[in-house]
Amino acid sequence: MFLKPDYNLKDIYEIDFEELKSKGIKALLFDLDSTIMKSKSAEYSAKTREWLSKIEREFVIAVISNNFSEEYIEKVRSISTFDVIGAARKPDPAILLEYLANARIKPSEAVMVGDRPLTDILAGKRAGCMTILVDSINAEHENLPTRFVRRLERLSIKK
Ligand SMILES: [Mg+2]
Known part of the structure; x- marks a missing residue:
């Protein structure tokens, strides 16, 4: 189905880097x-933090966020050792494509990792990247309407 990710995992720690490498992946967004x-x-x-510093030795990594707060993004940037881009307007793939072009990485050599099918996964697919959906880190603390919408989103990706 259109929104179906290549991998549907519990969290980022389940990502199999050897498998990604064997598929020619060079970058994780x-x-x-x-x-x-x-x-x-x-x-x-x-x-x-430890996990990111480990994978950073083998892959190009970057954060592509829809967060519009420049102050917040700047704060994240100050504690990150890789590029952090805000106001990305996912599911528009333009920022992903621009980032990859600058890094001289083909979309087929990149994977978009996110917790939202309608923004992260759709942006990745439109860009021609591989996609990995993970469960939201703090889903249990989200309010009910948000959880309801996310459940609907997840239903939409089932075959
Ligand atoms: Mg998210």
Whole structure:
């Protein structure tokens, strides 16, 4: 189905890097909120920080976020060792394509990782990237309407 990701995982730690490498993947583009950190926290957990520094040795990594707050994005940038781009307007793939072109990486050599089918996964697919959907980090703390919408989104990706 159109929104069906290539991989549907519990969290980022389940990503199989050897498999990605064997498929020619050179870059991982991550959504920010609820994918690699708790929403609006501007903070990596110790585990995530360690995990990111490990994969950074083997892949180009970047954050592509829809967050429009320049202050928030700047805060995340200050604690990151890779590019952090805000106001990305996913599911528009333009920013993903621009980033990859600048990095001289083909879309087919990149994977978009995110927690939202209608923004992250759709943007990745439109850009021609591989896609990985992960569960939202702090879903249990989200209010009911948000959880309801996410459940609907997830239903839409089932075959
Ligand atoms: Mg997100």
